[in-house]
Amino acid sequence: MSLAVEVSYGTRHPWAPSARRLAEWARAAGGRRAARAGLAIRVVTPAESRRLNQAYRGKRRPTNVLSFPAGAAAPAPAAGGPAPLGDLAICARVVAREAREQRKSLAAHWAHMVVHGVLHLQGYDHAGDADARRMERREKALLARLGFQDPYRPGADV
Secondary structure (H helix, E strand, O other): OOOEEEEEEOOOOOOOOOHHHHHHHHHHHHOHHHOOEEEEEEEEOHHHHHHHHHHHHOOOOOOOEEEEEOOOOOOOOOOOOOEEEEEEEEEHHHHHHHHHHOOOOHHHHHHHHHHHHHHHHOOOOOOOHHHHHHHHHHHHHHHHHOOOOOOOOOOOOO
């Protein structure tokens, strides 16, 4: 069994990948560790991202991706169903702006945001230098397997 991914769209503007592509990238990032898990991905507007970022991180601006790990309060899975891994909220407009600014293709940046978010749900972090290096190494390896270049090298995928 692979990671069960549910995708919803609050917007598709200016461009958002298909649910199939988002799920493909999430499953690659989840790997065997998330084989019997469930993930919800929501593509959001800047207003929704700003509200979530304010409520959960105290920041009054939209952001590219927010990760909400399933905690002890998560509902128990149905018999034989996937255990919740968590939720991702990805802001389509912020991802598009960043891709343009960083001279990356939209697909490459979207894949990076999905991989980045799933890694956060699995406990990866970038608060300290060593943690950031560990997470970046994992992101680069996963994205390379998906056919994308180093996400930290601007202009690599244009």
